[in-house]
Amino acid sequence: MRKLVALPVLSADALSSVAYGPEAMLAVLVLGGAAGLAYSVPVALAIVLLMLAVGLSYRQTIRAYPHGGGSYIVATDNLGRLPGLVAAAGLMTDYILTVAVSVSSGMAAVTSALPGLADEAVSIGVLVIALLLAGNLRGVRQAGALFSAPTYAFVIAIAALVAAGLYDAAGRDFEPVPPPPTHLAEGVGLLLVMRAFASGSTAMTGIEAISNAVPAFQPVAWRNARTTLSWMIGLLIALFAGTVALVHLQGVVPRSEETVLSQLARLSFGSGFMYVFVQAATALVLLLAANTAYNDFPRVLFLLARDRHAPKIFTRLGDRLAFSNGIILLSVAAALVYVAFEGRTAALIPLYAVGVFLAFTLSQSGMVVHWWRRRDRHWRKSLCFNATGALLSAIVFITAGITKFQEGAWVAILTVAVFLLVTTRIRRHYDRVAAALRLHPRLIEIPGGTLAPPCAPSTPPGRPLEAPSGAKAGAGNGVEGGIEGGIGAETGAETGAGNGAGTEAEETPEEIRHLSVVPVDALQLASMRALAYAASLQQPVLALHVALSDEDAERFRAAWLLWGDHLPLRIVVSPYRAVVAPLISYIESLHHQRPDLTITVIIPEIVVRHWWHRLLHSPLAGRLKRALRHLPKIVVTTVPFHVVD
Missing domain, CATH: 3.40.50.620 (HUPs)
Known part of the structure; x- marks a missing residue:
């Protein structure tokens, strides 16, 4: 792929997280009332620094793994089999929740514009997952202008929204509008701020997609991949920071019946064409983000099956040259999670952060070991970048696991533990069968x-x-x-x-x-x-x-x-x-x-x-x-x- 095509195709997951990442952060801070909302800008700045650090870390991963370096491969190569399985567990959880969260957030964008569909959101969401299943079983592929358009439309929509909002704010000398009165649910403290930081960090989901797909680029593939990753990080930071700044200036707070982006669009554009354009672009890019998981989840499952940690049926290609069994498993799991949480994005976010940053932490830790062993040119600089990314990712993972444990993070942690148990027992069975089948001299x-x-x-x-x-x-x-x-x-x-x-x-x-x-x-x-x-x-x-x-x-x-x-x-x-x-x-x-x-x-x-x-x-x-x-x-x-x- 050319860089201009690869950028929207591989960045859809990361850039679309702007639709729910800032809102997830604000949904926690609003529990502290106006005092809590005052921390929105400092917390957002911390998340921007995290994006920058992790983005620079993945640039080093692309250089070290020019044939594609996903978290499972990097962790297994450098840390061993068990850490590799833990990284795979985090990835699998991430991809399942990518589908569930993207569909739920997309439905929120639709119901914000069409409130009459709110009661049918769960049913429509399940139908969307079924359509994604059918399309991917038929061999739908991410390529060309068809898949580039939604991402570029979303970038244009959010850029226009931020520009219009900043223009309005300039007319009042950038004086923030006081937020409406909110019910104070808990006091403002370190725990609340850390929970908001962990929730807002979900805006980084999908940031590793480019490092997984380096061979898909035109030559020189690794150099083009690094350039595309830099563009993606720049766009992500600009859209995320612009959205949070606009929320702060417009005095918008999260509401259950309407998304933050919808509120901002109504304030800037009314209910006319541009409002519809923003909501439609948001829904489309979230649907595309959900579809990216259908490429990555079956691939990780194939790697696990190849290494005898998953049933061999997941190495099988269907008639359309797609890993059909992995696609079916992803759809069933995502639909069950979506229905169990009633399609509520806020309820799914605590599960999301754990899997994402667990995989980030192990991948970047593996890269630290990689550079320490190789010690080639510029290894110290690369090691420092990856060590910083690993440390910050670990902080977010631990924070999410502790502060959101009772909100649902325990489900993700339990899922990782069950995954390890099942995959290790599968490997043990295959090893015993291989020993029984081995030829004697x-x-x-x-x-x-x-x-x-x-x-x-x-x-x-x-x-x-x-x-x-x-x-x-x-x-x-x-x-x-x-x-x-x-x-x-x-x-x-x-x-x-x-x-x-x-x-x-x-x-x-x-x-x-x-x-x-x-x-x-x-x-x-x-x-x-x-x-x-x-x-x-x-x-x-x-x-x-x-x-x-x-x-x-x-x-x-x-x-x-x-x-x-x-x-x-x-x-x-x-x-x-x-x-x-x-x-x-x-x-x-x-x-x-x-x-x-x-x-x-x-x-x-x-x-x-x-x-x-x-x-x-x-x-x-x-x-x-x-x-x-x-x-x-x-x-x-x-x-x-x-x-x-």
Whole structure:
């Protein structure tokens, strides 16, 4: 992406937080009455300094991780597995709440302009989440002017609002309008100020998005990413500070029935076109901010599944090349949170701050360790920036956890603890299964080969089975390798003529001609057992491996040769990480080329003791049966391998 496109696409989450960050801060300060509201400017200045420090810190992260450095990757690389999981827990909580908070804040903008929809806000919000789910399952992507427009419209709207407000204030020599009388709920003290600081700091959510997406930039990617991050931080500070200054000058206080931005827009523009423009731009950018989580949440879940901390189903791509399972999980979780808190932004904010700043703290702490180990050029300056960001983020995290514990922060903390428990137990299970499946040295020399089938007098010499002409599985997937030797079949089988070829009319065992296809994910005991079972049937056998890249294909071929190259092997390259679709496509191609063959797909199946462990293993056999059921002469069976855990 060019910088002018990347800025609105990757900054939507951060810039849209201006719609609820200042209001969250004021909602706490107003509890102290006029004395509390007097702290709005000093607290806002502290938040601006925090934005600047964290922004400079992430500039160092971009330089150190030019291929993308999210909190999970940085914390895992530099602090270890457990801190990496804690950072992932904070990120996952952040992304779920990004959807819930953005939708709730967007609905607040809508109901401020159209109060008649207030009673239906929760239902409409759930519908919006459902639309986001449907759109992302269809493969909606952030790109181009379509996704740039809402962010730029929001920036223009807030800039016009601030300019109009400051122009009005200049007419009275910038004399602040006294706020309306407020009910004093508690005294003004350090605790109140710190709570306001923690709430207002949620205006920094999404600030790490650019460091996650460095490879998406035009060359030189890391330099363009740093420039874009600087622009984003500058815009965020200007919009946040301008909004708080306008609130102070106009004497606006938070109200349950109308947002602060809506009040400011009414004061500056009345109820005309510009007011509608401000509210519409706010709602649209918040919707776009919610959609950014649909790119980041499934990606973090994929990384966790790749590292065996989450079920393997989250590595699976859907038909539209999106991580469908992660998208569904995010939508369900966000909808449950949104409904549980009745779509109230103020109630969701305490949960939000904990996850956001937990991830910030661990990411920046990881960068401190990174620079201390590397000690390359300018490492001291970079270490100081990251140490400052880590310290300030930790202060906000601790403050939010303590001051907002009873308001809902305990839910976020409990969620992190449960997440750690679940992910570590998943990793332990996968490690035990891997140990049970590991090949022993003596198994490398297994005498293999397909056992020669008994020769029937009526069977003439066969011809080799060629690679299917339609064997390219899925868009852009190539086919490599070959089938060594011949797989017996009658010469007339090419046209499917004679003896009921291509039909299910065989009535005697002698009429059935077999081909066993064994999908092999990796060379381990379960796959060996399936290959041995297939060879023992005394029928031709073909091993089939779906590789995710050319490098993966070469690694598997080398392992196959080390094992002894006992059986014919076909490798299908699937660069989009889809496995099942290429497998189905290849088997269908085999069937269409040789309809005379009865193809038996023999799948190694991991059998575990507990039902909850079954969720961690892909039900490949069931999916293949459903996908291939419409084809005649296709048999899908499994060879179980029992793992005691």
